[in-house]
Amino acid sequence: MTERKIDEATGVPTMGHEWDGIEELDNPMPRWWLWTFYACIAFAIGYCIAYPAIPLLHRSSAGMLGWTSHGQLAAETAKAEAARASTRAALATVDITTLDPHSPLMHAAIEGGRAAFKINCVQCHGSGAAGGKGYPNLNDDDWLWGGSRAAIHQTLLHGIRQPGDDATRMSQMPAFGRDGILKPEEIQDVVSFVRTVSHQQANNLSAQRGAALFATNCAVCHGPDAKGGRQFGAPNLTDGIWLYGGDRDTITATVTNARYGVMPAWSQKLDPATINMLTAYVHSLGGGE
Secondary structure (H helix, E strand, O other), X not given: OOOOOEOOOOOOEEEEEEEOOEEEEXXXXXXHHHHHHHHHHHHHHHHHHHOOOOEOOOOEOOOOOOOOHHHHHHHHHHXXXXXXXXXXXXXXXXXXXXXXXXXXXXXXXXXHHHHHHHHHOHHXXXXXXXXXXXXXXXXXXXXXXXXXXXXXXXXXXXXXXXXXXXXXXXXXXXXXXXXXXXXXXXXXXXXXXXXXXXXXXXXXXXXXXXXXXXXXXXXXXXXXXXXXXXXXXXXXXXXXXXXOOXXXXXXXXXXXXXXXXXXXXXXXXXXXXXXXXXXXXXXXXXXXX
C-alpha cells in the first residue's frame, strides 16, 4: 500500500489526487456531524418498528404501536361529528323555507351547505357556482324553476328530469328541426325573432316572420312576451342570460334538436340535513328570491 503524502502546512494526510496543484486533505468528519448521523439512523430504525413504514406487496408494515393515519382520521371525524350532532339533528327537521335568515341555525346551515356544495355540486356548477354551458349560474337572479328557498329545496329533493322520481321537475322542448315540425328556413326566422327580442339584432323581415312562428309553436311555454315560464322551466329569452349560448348557431342548434338537461334527485343520495344546508347556501349566493 502506497504511503499517503502528508501536507506540510497542516500535518494532515492528503487524499492522493491532485488537480492543477491543488490537493484534497483527508480531514476526519466533525464529531457532532457523526453523532447526528448515527442518531438519525437510530431514529429511523425505531420509527420503522413503531409506525407503518415499510412498503409490502399489498400494504405496509403495521408498526408495534398500532397507529395509522386512517385510524386517526376516523377518530377525528367521529369527534367532529359528535360535536355538531345536535346542529345536524336540528337541521334535519327544521323547515328551511321558513327559518329565520338571521338565526344561528341558518348561519350554520349556510356554512354547512358551503362545504356540501364543494363535494356534490361544483362538478357541474363550478367552484364559484357560476355554472357553465348547460349548467345554470346560481349567483344571478335568473331562475328556470324559481329561486325561493321552497323552489330550490324542491329542485334539490327531486331533481330535474330525474327518471323514477314522480315529483321531479319535468318539461320537454320539442326538437323542431329534427322532428320535422319546422323547416330549416322557418327555424332561422324563429332564431331571428329570438335574437331580436334579446336585443342582439335589429328587427327585420325574418324576425317578423319568426314572431308568428314563435306565437304558434313556442309561446305556450316561453310566454307571448318570450319572458319564460317557470312552471315549464322555460327560460326568459329577452334578457342577456343564456344557458347554452345566444349566438345564432347555438340558438339554431337548440331549436333544431332541443335541450334536455338533467339534474340528480339529491333526496336519493343526501340526508335531509345536507339538503337543507344546500338550500340555504344556494339561496344565500345572491340570486335567491
